Amino acid sequence: MTSRLLSNIKELYETFEKYHSGPKMTGSLNYGPELDTWNRLIFKKPLRELDEDDLSRYTGKAITTWGKAADFKHFLPRIFELTAELRTPYEIWIAFDKLVLSDWKNWPKNERIVIQEFMIALWESIVNDNS
Secondary structure, eight states, X not given: OOHHHHHHHHHHHHHXXXXXXXXXXXXXXXXXXXXXXXXXXXXXXXXXXXXXXXXXXXXXXXXXXXXXXXXXHHHHHHHHHHHHTTXXXXXXXXXXXXXXXXXXXXXXXXXXXHHHHHHHHHHHHHHHOOO
16 A cells, blocks of 8 residues: 555545444334444444444445435545455445445535545555555
C-alpha cells in the first residue's frame, strides 16, 4: 500500500469521525429479531477492529435494508481501509455502489473530495503493487 493511500485512509477516518452509529440501527421489518443480533455483533468491536467478516453482512445490506446513509458514513472509512488492504468485506463493486445509493455526489464538498482522492490513491496503489 502506498504512503499516499495510507495518508488518505487517515483522512477518511478524520473526515467521517463525526458520524456515529449505534446498536439501534434501523432496518427492514423482514429481519425482525435478527436485526438486533446483527446490530449487537457489529458494535461489539471498535470500528477500526472490525474485519471483513464483521462487515460483510452490513456492507451488502447498507442503506437498502439496514441503516441509513449516516450509518454508512460511519462505517465507510473501515470498509475502504479493508478494500485498500484487499480484504474487501463484500464484492468490491457493492461498497462503491452504496456510495451511489447514498447520493454521495451531494455530500459536503470535503467528504466528496476525500472519497475521490481515495479512489485515485487506491488505483495508484493497485497499479503499482508488485506483490
